[in-house]
Amino acid sequence: MKDQGGIGARAHRIGGVGRVTGAQQYVADIPVADVLHAKLVTLDCAHARIVSIDKSAAEALPGVHFVMTADDLPKPMPRFGPEYQDRPVMADGETKYHGEAVAAVVADTKDLAEEAVRLVKVEYEVLPAIHSLEAALAPDAVLVQDPAIRRPGPNVDSNILSEYHFGWGDVDAAAKEADIVVEHTYDWPSQTQFAIEPHGFIAAPDDDGIVVWSSIQHPYQLQKTVAKVLGLPMAKVRVFAPDPGGAFGGKQHTKLEPLVAFLALRAGRPVRLILTLEEAFQAVRRTGARIKVRTGIKRDGTLVFQDFENHFLIGCYADTGDRVSAKGSFLSAGPYRTPAVRIVSRSILSHTTPTHPMRGFGIPQVTWARESNLDEAAIAAGVDRLEIRLKNLVKYGEEHVPGDTPADGDWAQTVRKAAAEIKWGTPLPQGQGRGIAIGVKSGPTTGLSYSTVRFLADGSAIVFSGTSDMGQGARTIYAQIVAEELGISLDCVAVVMGDTAVVPYDQQTSASRSSVLMGNAVLNACRDIQRKLRARIAEMEEIADAAITIDRGVMRIADREEPLPVVLARVLGRMGGEVVGNGEARKDAIAEHPLGGTALFFEFNCTAVDVAVDEETGETTVLKQITVGDVGFALNPVQVTGQDEGAAIMGMGQTLMEHLIWGPDGRTRNLGAIDYRIPTSLDLPKELHSFSIENADGPGPYGVKGISEGSLLCTAPAIAAAVRDATGAVIRDLPLSPERVWRALKERT
Amino acid sequence: MTETFHLELTVNGRPRSVDIVASHTLLDVLRDDVGLTGTKECCVVGECGACTVIVDGKPINSCLMLAAEADGAEVLTVEGLAPEGRLDALQQAFLDTGAAQCGFCIPGQLMSARALLQRSPHPTPEEINEALAGNLCRCAGYEQIRAAVLAAAGEVQS
């Protein structure tokens, strides 16, 4: 073990001590003097017209400060959203999903707030709710969104929010060339991120501005949104973003912060709103999808065409649902060489919880369909399921989507490693089966990150980074880079995050971007320091800049070597002070690209599993799960394994047990931990092995690529394939609950 | 109607005397009255284990225990694991294996693990999975958590 070191070290997590002592403060833990407590008033139905709200009884309760409704907010109702500004601060005359707030209570204590919520009398008329693709697309379907707030376009009078067309080649012509064509439809259910920390928000008036605390992944986007909604300069909105207690995509964007800000401004005091887990389920979810795939191959398994029609069931507001539909679908055809591809993707509005991405950004949904269909084609052709993948997999530097970033790794190496580890081709006992699947996801298509590093007089350093450390360990990675570049030990590096007033801009924490983009910004800030030191030394020693090299913490002049802290001491001299470096990393937008930009890198994973199926009960047990990711370079192997195994287990849970269930009235029936099942320590694969392919060929520092979603991209098709291999049962919708497997076993031919 | 209750208990070895609302749970009182926020709130139905504390030697969900029930009890929370600021073997092992990712479930995991090692100083991996089955980790760091408990086994003083 390389101890306390720079890059590649199994360094302890920075912030780890706080996490194991209970000192780490999440939003709910932060002491705020004189804080009031807010609680939301919601209706026990999805879609309703609000007739009247009587708050008199609630406001009469001593200790209740006020009840806020839409009437107390500016007119027209301020709306916001990451892509479409369609989400109101609070339900405006109509609720569009189960759990949408119609009023908010502010009181001295949580008990009083809860009591007051019960006293708010809401008269409402329940309206029919749409919560399925069929209902949303029915010709007489009620429109989820008023066309008046929609962007003009051909679909404005339907529940189709947007429609994308991607692809290349001529699918119809290619279809004639295929020996085998397999077409099926695959369903992925709606799911929820279920961070163990439910979302929490605090807002407090601050002189002529406002301070907002939120467990959010994108604090700078929150800052902008709050500023816009409140009509404040961004400089007057300070966002504190304490480390989220898990996010998984569910804490990316603004939700209730504008409402809490209005509450705090009206109260003239800090107001805190901590959601219950049930409310967190109602704050955000992952889109479900129905993917129709037609795959055409030659008899030898060569891909001829792939044809996709993707429908994503998004919520009542666009949120990021539309982007998930687009970005997920863009890579529908996967990492394969396919002469002709046609992709139609639609995001469909419904009276359900607004959707954020969840670990994988739509890719798990399309990968489930593509990889499952590819298996069906291979089986129909009598071609080995591993062979068909290797045969069609693009080579290093070859494009899989014409015009986009070509394959940025030796992907066959990853697939072969997974196959070798699962012992592909060796026999399994009766009742067991084996599956393999490949997932590939575009990393960020645009990005902008800034970092500042201060090299202090005693040779310690402070890094400023706007990334949210939600468990992925970003803080540790940046400290390791700084330790490496400045030649100091890890315990001499402090990382400052989560304060938009102090830390420079970062676009967002998503798409496994942070090690690459912010990592490069931190690296560049260190290089800026190195440059300044070199310039000063050149001046002091009256030599040319070019005569000095600085690399990984050491300065060299001819054959003389000097550690950077020593160099720094010489440079600062008796006056002391510090050297400040600034770094930037960007991935520029490309206007004509369908996604607004090419992939900065690809996350590539191959997962292989062995399962056992109980033929009487339909229960599936994952005996062995192999996940291999092309990580470029593991900056911190402990964290890489933690993220990858976490994604693998989460993927297994999503395959076997997770789904949101809506009642006929559109209410979410399984709110909370009792009936939304996620894996426990007793549900793990009997064996789980995570491997990294490291060829140092990523665009991040030292060749790193993002890795945090990898194994989740393709767990579902791998497990379903293994179930089929074990039993012959073909299942095209998730989760693979015992009941569903049992049904498929009965129906198998 | 607010019915109050005078509660005397020991938290992490320190006697505490607080007037509480009778309907408040031990979780409420630890966080809001005693001011120890290391114990976390998530599901409040005894499913997630984020609120796990040790009461009179046994791990329990503090969200399902009225604080009044803890009158006279000895309560150990995550803050009591390193009373002198020195990490105990379990905490150290959690750091070493990288078991703490987002960290939100970790106080509960630690308390369940602590109680396990007290009743079974050398647990098998299966015993660890069983003992920690009431502590959800959405980062799914279960493998690292189990490795940490195995590493710490035997080093925890009961």
Place this chain on the structure above:
Amino acid sequence: MQAFRYLRPATVEEALGLLEEHGDKARLLAGGTDLVIELRNRWRTPEVVVDLKRIEELRPAIRVEGKRLVITAGTVMGDLERHPTVLERFPALAEAAAVVGSVQIRNRATLAGNICNGSPAADTTPPLLVYGAEMVIASRTERRRMPIDEFVIGPGKVALGPAEMVVAIELPMDRPIAAAYTRMTRRHGTDLASITLCCGVDSKGTTRLAYGSVGPRALLVMDESGVLADPKANREQKAPVLAALFAKASPSPTSMRAGPEYRVAMLPVLGARALATALERLGKTA
């Protein structure tokens, strides 16, 4: 949670007095793992919560009294799953207790509370039915015993008067029954069961089957033909007998946990498995 008064009597008498005084405005608190959720969700809004844990007589204890195993009302699942006598004589009860929630839950949840809640999915009801357990019920005037099969009525309903409480559950030790418990869940970790099932056989060839979560209450049925317990009878001979025993199952058509068709289909599967284990256990004790 709505405000309430918290009271903790020291004796059963005192507790019964509080029940008489407050009537349906009082609610007994044993382990609290269900009650606290009900209070928080305001499914129950008692004015008085009567904590039984300070009552000496009810303190956790499992003891043999004559030909009975007495389990006090304060005994929690964790005590049961590890108790040597329970493990040896009533392993199906230990198995059921061991799957009630997590370790944390089992350190609080009482056996008496599990039964008195009247949940159709209560894990411990089927083994208690199979073993022929009796509830010991105290009122101000008397103590009486009632077979659990009469005590359990339907969802949330048990045969307990407003001023009565269960002080113990007793299991007969002079009727050797070899039994096994099994269940159907959505995951291996803690879960509410979509089927609970216990099968017991005795040396006379009687098979007792109790199953829950597939109707308003757990049912006890018997095969006295001896076919099920017959080690020489084959699968085909046993199947119709077993199927007949599950005739009264009526699983909810709207449950999120499993569909009715699946539950009905799984009953004989689980039944056969539990029967096999029970017969194996009978063989070992014979």
